[in-house]
Amino acid sequence: MRTPVAAVEGLFTLDVDEPRLIGGRARGRGSYFFPKSLAGSDPACLGDEIEEVLLSRTGRLWSFTTGEYAPPAPYVIPGDEFEPYVIAAVRLEEESLVVLGQVVPGVSVDELSVGMEMELAIDVLYSDDEHDYLVWKWAPAGHGENGEG
Amino acid sequence: MxxxxxxxxxxxxxxxxxxxxxxxxxxxxxxxxxxxxxxxxxxxxxxxxxxxxxxxxxxxxxxxxxxxxxxxxxxxxxxxxxxxxxxxxxxxxxxxxxxxxxxxxxxxxxxxxxxxFFAPNAGERHEDPDWLRFHLVGATNPTYFALYARRRMELYGDTSEDFAAVKVKNSRHGVFNPNARYTKEYDADDIANSPMVADPLRLLEICATSxxxxxxxxxxxxxxxxxxxxxxxRVSGISTVSPTYPNSVIELPYLASDSWAAAGDETMTFKDNIAGRAYEEAAVSPEDLDFAEVYDLSSAYELDWYEHIGLCERGDAAKLLRAGDTALGGRIPVNPSGGLGAFGEAVPAQAIAQVCEMVWQLRGEAGHRQVEGARVGLSINHGMFGHGSSVICTR
Structure with a gap:
């Protein structure tokens, strides 16, 4: 039995049912950042306290594409052979922020269209003998209900 | 200046x-x-x-x-x-x-x-966005080019055929450039038959590493x-500007765009701001340009630049392309050198190579790829993490 751990700590919660991205918010100004460590690009935030916030877990699809060829390290190819994947950029309404992520396996580009509602999911990025390394992914809203995911 | x-x-x-x-x-x-x-x-x-x-x-x-x-x-x-x-x-x-x-x-x-693919530096660096995007998302450079291409299709009705036409055009220019890496003239079928790399972009539409x-x-x-x-x-203007917050577009190598929740709006983008400084220094406007050398990291990316440097309104780039305006012999030839489509990218040399092309064009020494009567040229690109780059040359 492998232990699930975040592939990189501090970027998302490990709540499998309702995962959230962990971002930053300038308390006074109201700008959001993801990841939180990149706070500062808003010059009006100088001296503002950056609080840790959980970002909206749903948004609208801004754009999408595929990765048809294996990327170089530090991408880790899960399993024995590279499988192409889909990547989504999703626009979070409240935060006015567009966030990248892979799309959960089993969803093809033919099922996607700009503007459709997407929700955050947690999936295994890669594994070794002891751990499943988890990452956030995007899924069409409602995908995985009725046990299909 | x-x-x-x-x-x-x-x-x-x-x-x-x-x-x-x-x-x-x-x-x-x-x-x-x-x-x-x-x-x-x-x-x-x-x-x-x-x-x-x-x-x-x-x-x-x-x-x-x-x-x-x-x-x-x-x-x-x-x-x-x-x-x-x-x-x-x-x-x-x-x-x-x-x-x-x-x-x-x-x-x-x-x-x-x-x-x-270009890869990030070695090591495990959890606060380096360039490392994170490869490790967590598998987002290569073409991933970003493809996201922008898909946006064009969605917002403006551009088609895969439009994108392929950019590559066809630039390959026709590159045939005449002895310094280009690819001097083959490609047609639409060649592009449609090349492998998909990042939907909707195919191999022949994505800049190689050279x-x-x-x-x-x-x-x-x-x-x-x-x-x-x-x-x-003469070098009459150079822009090396940073983005102005907020940039609503996800740029290489970041995992997210800026947030426009507190200021600005969704229409603000970095690449719209780069040429402005160069135009201002050179005291010229887009109407004064005789040609432009733009960073066609992908076929579709070239169309973005038409709008960012003011050759047309946002969304109208494909109209210019379809009319032949940006081909040699057209109203405002873009990438007479053949661009990255014919060169691939040699990172630290590329922006200098763009200026070399301007020199030869403005001297009238560009041979079969000469833009007749060229007096004002503009080059533009940007370095990831937020380095703007544009040069205006005049004679």
């Missing part, structure tokens, strides 16, 4: 030669010096555009190239700004000249590239005149 003169331009042909990058830079520098009829021992300042893929010599490029040409005790500066490195190196040389610190300078950049080198000899107008050059090609 005062102008400086470009006295000479030189390049090592682009390719996948697999040799030491210093050779490419030295060849380009010697050609630029010969073109300028300036001796290496006359150069007072070397401004190098760095490479991060060629080991330590790449980080100290000015010294590396000066050593290859023979140490003369001239002053040096080495700079890195990703794809904008060449324009940054030129801007440093210009500052030296306009401040009176030197009269004549050499600007040079070169790179030898590995096969395949070896190459480019160099310029630049001087004050007074020094040029003292050498009998009274009507040189």
């Amino acid at each position: 005062d102008d400086i003169a470009i006295l000479g331009a030189g390049m090592h042909p682009w390719g996948k030669w697999g040799r030491n990058f210093v050779e490419y830079g030295e060849k380009a520098a010697r050609d630029a010096l010969a073109d300028a009829e300036v001796g290496w021992d006359e150069i007072q300042f070397v401004s190098g555009a760095n490479s991060v893929r060629c080991g330590y010599p790449g980080y100290v490029s000015a010294s590396t190239f000066a050593n290859a040409l023979g140490f003369t005790g001239c002053q040096l500066a080495s700079s890195y700004a990703a794809c904008a490195s060449g324009a940054t190196a030129l801007s440093i040389a210009r500052a030296q000249i306009l401040s009176g610190m030197c009269d004549v300078a050499l600007v040079v950049g070169a790179e030898s590239t590995p096969k395949g 070896d190459g080198g480019a160099a310029l000899v630049v001087s004050s107008l007074e020094w040029a005149a003292s050498r009998g050059v009274d009507n040189p090609v």
